[in-house]
Amino acid sequence: DAGVTQSxxxxxxxxxxxxxxxxxxxxxxxxxxxxxxxxxxxxxxxFQYYEEEERQRGNxxxxxxxxxxxxxxxxxxxxxxxxxxxxxYLCASSLAHLSEKLFFGSGTQLSVL
Amino acid sequence: GENVEQHPSTLSVQEGDxxxxxxxxxxxxxxxxxxYKQELGKRPQLIIDIRSNVGEKKDQRIAVTxxxxxxxxxxxxxxxxxxxxxxxxxxxxRTGTASKLTFGTGTRLQVTL
Numbered sequence: 001d002a003g004v005t006q007s008x009x010x011x012x013x014x015x016x017x018x019x020x021x022x023x024x025x026x027x028x029x030x031x032x033x034x035x036x037x038x039x040x041x042x043x044x045x046x047f048q049y050y051e052e053e054e055r056q057r058g059n060x061x062x063x064x065x066x067x068x069x070x071x072x073x074x075x076x077x078x079x080x081x082x083x084x085x086x087x088x089y090l091c092a093s094s095l096a097h098l099s100e101k102l103f104f105g106s107g108t109q110l111s112v113l
Numbered sequence: 114g115e116n117v118e119q120h121p122s123t124l125s126v127q128e129g130d131x132x133x134x135x136x137x138x139x140x141x142x143x144x145x146x147x148x149y150k151q152e153l154g155k156r157p158q159l160i161i162d163i164r165s166n167v168g169e170k171k172d173q174r175i176a177v178t179x180x181x182x183x184x185x186x187x188x189x190x191x192x193x194x195x196x197x198x199x200x201x202x203x204x205x206x207r208t209g210t211a212s213k214l215t216f217g218t219g220t221r222l223q224v225t226l
Contacts, residue, residue, distance in 0.1 A: 004156075033213075042119075042202050042216030043157065056213050059114070090157070100145045100206055102214065104156040 002027050004093050004105035012111045013081050021076040021108045025093030032074040033102060034066060037088040049074050050096075078110075086112045115140040117205050119217025127225055132190045134220045136203035139184065143205040146179060146186050147214070152199045160201075161188070193224045 005024045013019050025032050031050045035043035045058035049068035068074045072093075078085055088109050092102035116139040126132050138146075144165035149157040163170045163177045163186065170177050174193075179186040190197055200221050204214040 040219070042117075042204075042218050043214075045213050045215070048213065058213065100147065100208070100214070101159065101162070102147075104149075104158070106156045 004029075004091055004103050006089075006091050006105040006108050008108060009106070010109045010111075012113065014113050015081055015083060017081050017112075018077065018079045019081060019110060021078075021089050021091075021110070022073065023076070023091030023093075023105060024073045025091075026103050029093035029095050029103070030072050031094045031096060031099070032068060032072065033092045033094070034074070034076045035090040035092060035104075036060075037090055037107070039087070043090055046076070081112045083112050086110060115143060115205055115207075115215040117203060117215050117217040119203050119220055121220060122218065123221045123223070125223045125225060126193050128193060128195060130193055132193055132197070132222055132224075134188045134201055134203070134222070135185065136187070136205075136217050137183075137185050138205040138215075140205070140207065141184065142207050143215075144208050145206045146177070147204050148175075148177060148188050149202045149204065149216075150199045151202065151219075157202060190222075193222075195224050195226065198222055198224045 033048040034046040037043040047057040052068045063079045065077045088107040090107045091105040119136045147162035150160045151157040174191045176189040200219045203217040206214045
């Protein structure tokens with residue numbers, strides 16, 4: 001049974017660039033949430049996708065956008081990268097958007113230079 | 114919005130001793146409280162969770178207690194082992210908020226021989 005998979009594992013970008021991160025949920029899960037984890041901090045909720053729509057959003061600017069595909073996989077896009085966007089981006093999946101039990105992927109480490 | 118505070122930020126115990134990590138939350142409507150363990154370079158993993166209609170929950174060496182009146186919950190690890198060394202995060206959410214977890218800042222637990 002495959003868990004949550006994310007790609008790439010590491011990414012280096014420069015300020016102003018755009019980045020796309022990808023996530024495949026755990027088998028049988030239909031909901032994907034994205035979190036940003038800065039060094040030494042707890043994860044912060046970015047947004048959640050269910051039935052290909054953004055259902056809930058945290059306190060992140062519009063530069064952060066996402067998408068969910070019919071196979072439940074998801075992408076996180078960040079435009080106009082800032083140095084402060086450097087962080088570990090975690091994808092979490094769950095079964096149904098009202099389920100709190102999240103299963104996390106190993107994350108994508110994004111470095112913005 | 115919800116705010117979760119976690120203490121201590123670091124905790125060192127000897128193998129076999131007990132460890133206690135405490136969290137407070139601000140949103141009285143929060144009713145789901147999970148704890149995640151994150152080893153260095155790995156994904157956060159759910160170790161135990163509790164809902165607001167329960168005051169205590171145990172799973173082998175791990176227990177969580179909840180005081181809704183004080184808006185306070187704690188993680189207790191007994192008979193600690195070196196493999197318990199990791200960063201532990203508490204979190205809180207409201208049922209129905211689509212898995213929007215608010216995390217604490219983490220506690221780095223070091224179990225020494």
